[in-house]
Amino acid sequence: MxxxxxxxxxxxxxxxxxxxxxxxxxxxxxxxxxxxxxxxxxxxxxxxxxxxxxxxxxxxxxxxxxxxxxSLAPVAPLDPELIKENCTNPVFIRKDTKTSFQWRIRNLPYPKEVFSVSAEPSERCCIVKTSNKKYYKKFSVPDLDRCQLPLDCSALSFTHANNTLIISYKKPKxxxxxxxxxxxxxxxxxxxxxxxxxxxxx
Structure with missing residues (x-):
């Protein structure tokens, strides 16, 4: 440790x-x-x-x-003639609670049963994917890496509401x-x- x-x-x-x-x-x-x-x-x-x-x-x-x-950086107004970034693209942000590391992925309109969220201890990352092949994301938990703590598959859970996938990882003691x-x-x-x-x- x-x-x-x-x-x-x-x-x-x-x-x-x-x-x-x-x-x-x-x-x-x-x-x-x-x-x-x-x-x-x-x-x-x-x-x-x-x-x-x-x-x-x-x-x-x-x-x-x-x-x-x-990210609270103001988005520069784009010239209407220019191509705009699609505001329906998935947005990945981390917002922790006192007891869990938590990630939110907005703009994912699929039902909960389409998603799978897994921890890959050997790769030191978590993977989100959909059975309809519409979304795939691999991310690490820097806090665990800094403290050289193992990834625990049982600490991971997820829910889906309002087009947002909410992934929680229970913080180790x-x-x-x-x-x-x-x-x-x-x-x-x-x-x-x-x-x-x-x-x-x-």
Missing amino acids: AVQPWSNLLKSAKTTALIHDGRRKVHYLFTDGKEMAEEYDLMSDELIVRKWRSKSPLGAQGQWLIEVGD EILTLEHELLRELKKLKATGEGDVDCKTQ
Whole structure:
């Protein structure tokens, strides 16, 4: 089990926090130059956003890559003459709960019995597919990879409602313990008050 090395990595990172818009926003700067930013709901303590950024080989600041949460980047208005991206394409996002990692795939209008969701422990990924061959998706669970925890097929479940497939993976006790300890430490951080403060570490 390698929960400890990841926990140690978090503790060794330069961490800053601020409270804004009902959210606790935390920024980690790791010794290798990578950055991780998280946002928690102040009322429920649920993780709303987690994103990562690393520098390019030439030292330029890379784009933020979202691991948890919706991309809130405004979509640039497209010229009506140009081809638009189809708004009925499936949209894959991760939104966790306190006890589960959770993924939502919107715009999947097929009945539940068409879907199969499986964990592939040897490939360290989960696979979603449909019997009508209309959709296929392979995705990993970064939290388990970081802590080097095995994928447990029995932790996986799914449901389907309103054209959305909701996949849940029950968090193992090691992850729950780690998240509980982290949250306790984050609450001790002296957070800046309300206001648009950039939590980028200088």
